[in-house]
Amino acid sequence: MRFQDAARDARAVVYAGIQADPLVARAAELLADATHGQRILARAVMNGESSDPDAWRTMFPTLFDAALGDVDQRPASDAILAAALAVADRGEQVRSQVRGALVEELTARLLARRVGATAVRRERRILFDGVRAEIHPYDVTVERDAAPEAYDCKWGARGINADVLYQLDDARTHAADEDERLSVGLVVFDATRSCQVRLDAQTAPHEGTSIVTLEGLDRLAEPAR
Amino acid sequence: MVETLQPVLARALEAYARLAELGEAIEDEWSYVNDLADAWRDRLSDVADARGPEPVPEAVGRAVDRAVGEITLIDDPHRAIDWLSTFPQVVLLAVGEAP
Numbered sequence A: 001m002r003f004q005d006a007a008r009d010a011r012a013v014v015y016a017g018i019q020a021d022p023l024v025a026r027a028a029e030l031l032a033d034a035t036h037g038q039r040i041l042a043r044a045v046m047n048g049e050s051s052d053p054d055a056w057r058t059m060f061p062t063l064f065d066a067a068l069g070d071v072d073q074r075p076a077s078d079a080i081l082a083a084a085l086a087v088a089d090r091g092e093q094v095r096s097q098v099r100g101a102l103v104e105e106l107t108a109r110l111l112a113r114r115v116g117a118t119a120v121r122r123e124r125r126i127l128f129d130g131v132r133a134e135i136h137p138y139d140v141t142v143e144r145d146a147a148p149e150a151y152d153c154k155w156g157a158r159g160i161n162a163d164v165l166y167q168l169d170d171a172r173t174h175a176a177d178e179d180e181r182l183s184v185g186l187v188v189f190d191a192t193r194s195c196q197v198r199l200d201a202q203t204a205p206h207e208g209t210s211i212v213t214l215e216g217l218d219r220l221a222e223p224a225r
Numbered sequence B: 001m002v003e004t005l006q007p008v009l010a011r012a013l014e015a016y017a018r019l020a021e022l023g024e025a026i027e028d029e030w031s032y033v034n035d036l037a038d039a040w041r042d043r044l045s046d047v048a049d050a051r052g053p054e055p056v057p058e059a060v061g062r063a064v065d066r067a068v069g070e071i072t073l074i075d076d077p078h079r080a081i082d083w084l085s086t087f088p089q090v091v092l093l094a095v096g097e098a099p
Helices: A010-019 A022-032 A036-047 A053-059 A071-088 A092-115 A162-177 A192-200 A214-221 B005-023 B027-051 B058-072 B077-094
Strands: A002-005 A120-127 A138-142 A149-154 A183-188 A209-212
Touching: A010 A092, A022 A036, A022 A071, A022 A092, A036 A053, A036 A071, A036 A092, A036 A214, A036 B077, A053 A071, A053 B058, A071 A092, A092 A120, A092 A138, A092 A149, A092 A183, A092 A214, A120 A162, A149 A162, A162 A183, A162 A209, A183 A214, A192 A214, A192 B027, A209 A214, B005 B027, B005 B058, B005 B077, B027 B077, B058 B077
Parallel strands: A149 A183, A183 A209
Antiparallel strands: A002 A120, A120 A138, A138 A149
């Protein structure tokens, strides 16, 4: 089993520009340290229609109302709101790409806290002896001899589909065929309940795939239990 | 007069039903839309059953009504499906529940 850079086709070049957008890095940095409630705020604003920050502050009293929330978290909530509004302001098509890139960047940053930044790579293919290579690269990989990992990332539960589940499970089983243990996971910036509903309707194998949802993102940064 | 949680969540559920109807326009996602809506409706209803008579701060009622206002702005069925997951999370957080 070995990792390889994905081909730099036209799609990859365009998407690399999105990934390199400073707004993606800023939002990911904020969300890496965010509470669950702040991550819901980011999801709502980046999905939302309203551009008035006060409308969102009204919607999230536990983040912005001193009587109901933790005032110490208020500056972070304001910063997340500002970044999320900047993403939402990009227009429908671009915001969709930025949201996808953001989940990848957030995943990479959280993983780096556990394994170190040098082990975390982006947009990588995984090659196995005698197996035709998948064209689509994995969004984030952890590349180290002892415990390699591969992740795909989705903004919402609706992004969970047969293709991504098969691709992750195929990588895991091909690695096992080579007596390697490859951990695979799908990171979804959405609630566990929504992901479970989506998964319940899937026949593609996913028992060996770890599903990391909005509630459990910090697990990416923590040692395996 | 202090409002209780029951009518606040009833307004949320009513708006949520309209959102689900909009999402159903995507035929390929009809089952997902309905399963998703059922799952979150059950969660919101459980909270209403357990805490319905509880008085809520004005800010909480305003928060849920503002969230209802946000989803009434949606006219795109794909966006509606996004919000079928997002809206209940916003409402539950506002009323002090974990999604």
